[in-house]
Amino acid sequence: MKILISGGGTGGHIYPAIAIANKIKEEIKGVEILFVGTQNGLESKLVPNAGYKLERITVSGFKRSLSFDTVKSVRDLFLGIKDAIKIIKKFKPDLVIGTGGYVCGPIVFIASLLNIKTVIHEQNVIPGITNKILGKFVNKILVSFEESKQYFNYSNKIVVTGNPVRKDFIDIDKTQCRKALGIYDERFVIMSFGGSRGAEKINETMIEVLKKFNGSKDITIIHVTGSIHYEATLKKLNKNNFKMKDNIIVKEYIYDMSKYMGACDLVICRSGAITLAEITAMGLPAILIPSPYVTNNHQELNAKVLEKNGAAVLIPERELTDKNIVNLVELFLRDRNRIKEMANKSKTLAKPNATDIIYTNILNLFKL
Template structure:
């Protein structure tokens, strides 16, 4: 079989696409995969490194206001649809899947016009503008949150499926003991994992200074803080200038980036995270309770909606970015770790919210679309 998959702009669109593609390949046994993106998006770097064939189209996202640039973008979109048609005719896919980002628009629209089976995967509670438009044309809509269904009410019931968000298989296969050994963590201490994303989150990193002071040397809690590459040097420098000696405490580890994040998740007892869909999918798949600080400038404020959905399920507690201080973060951490019953209940609710088999469910939907198309042609 042949699969075209498209998603770009951010890792939140690209990594789910990679995970879905690998799962389709595993289930089908013999699959040729083509990833379609742009030359300028992160996908142009990530996808070839993941070993997939990569084709590009020229397309830009719409601004969220009326502008002449939007008019030019819409005119250029016609050309990108035509280029997508040419790619699809040349590759002859059996199914086309989009995971979000403006690059998906022309690709999925072209596939729909050519009567190729299509599916979009929406990771967030609040759907992106591209997926809202594409939902009118595609055969299946796979949503990562049950709450997202309310934004697709105009579509057929059998078109919309709650699948959860796909995660890397390593997230589930990593072992707790293995993670503790690899990261130098004490198995007798509660592990607090702090991650603001690959680029870091300055508000979280700044709040962590007081957290370092408060918990340094604690016999019960250890902290693994991933600052992000861009923030690491300034964080380490500021720690020294502030006279905070974390090395003597022996319970605080600060890293710019972790290539073995699945091992860190396996070892974690409590997470402090932003509220991107991929990170939350991994937290809940592992059943990790969390303190979430949504990124306030995310499109449509979707991180806030993602975080509140988990909070309503009892899996997380949310601190608004504008309300985040070191003292508030310390108080929230202590309110959880000093009440093991609450933390245990949150972990259970987190696990209930997780969908570790989401990638397989989405891949099987894709294979069913191919089978249905084949049967209709007979």
């Protein structure tokens, strides 16, 4: 069997694709899996690192306002369709899976026109524009939330699966993770990050938080800046001869997130759907700072689910300050019972079998 998978731009589309690919590879002997992405998307690094071949196509997202970029996007769309036809004819897939992002549009659309079985997976409550368009053409629409059904007009195709989480985020051993990172077990460990691309506001806020707890024997903070912001963050952090102590770790990007998150007592992060799926799979409490720059404010809707269930504290970015982060961290340091309660509530929201449900639905397409 040959399976083509496409999804990209951000980790929120790529990590589910890799999780699905890993499950298929585990279950189907001799399966051939090929990924399709763009040259500049995060998939160009993540997919090869996961051990899969990646073919690249030319395609770009559409702006919401008419501009020169719109003309460029139309041109790229036709180039992407041309690339998609070439890849599909050469690879001859039995199945094409799209996990969102504009890159999967041409591939899934052309596959459906060629009567190749097609599936899309939507991670957020409110589907992205690419998946909304593709919903009309594909054989199966897999969604992560019951609420997502209302945004598609093809109820007979829809299955609620949850978000796929890679195996290394499930049943992880905190002691082993800390040992691997050289962190003392008795310390309170926090990890902060702003999504796969990083977030400038979170970086700016965390600079002051890192300075506040620099040298503390009670706490270790791991902060991930994102590659775009790494140099600027370090420059700001190192002003006035500031020297980081051993309890402060600043990284540009982390590929083995499960190991680092597995060592944590608390995470401070955005609230993309896959991030939340990973957090709940690990039973981690969180301070969530939804991105205000996403379509339909879907990150805040995602975060409110955890907040409502007592698994997280939600801070809108407009209200984010180093003072309120420091106050929360000091509160959690004093009240470890609250952290334990939040951790337990986080774990109850997990859907660790989502990947299995997705795989079963894919398999069912070939039993019709």
